[in-house]
Amino acid sequence: MRLLAIIVLMIFIAAGVVLGALNADLVGYDLAFAQVQLPKGAALLVALVIGWLLGGLTAWLGVSARQRRRQPRADKKLPAKP
Helix, strand or coil: CHHHHHHHHHHHHHHHHHHHHHCCCEEEEECCCCEEEEEHHHHHHHHHHHHHHHHHHHHHHHHHHHHHHHHHHHHHHCCCCC
16 A cells, blocks of 8 residues: 555656646746746646645634534533532
């Protein structure tokens, strides 16, 4: 199983290197407070990482909010200690 995961990871790394090499021309971004010139491959990677982080944060906040809502119900089910 570990070998399969390493092979899949190597395939994605190779695809990323090829994608970055084929999209080497610069693209300009105006962010209102800064102007940035990045290669297309790097811009795609940055967008992917930002989306991954925001998705993970959203999932974590959703799970923790659900747990906070369930916590008072769990406290009410416990019998009172004398």
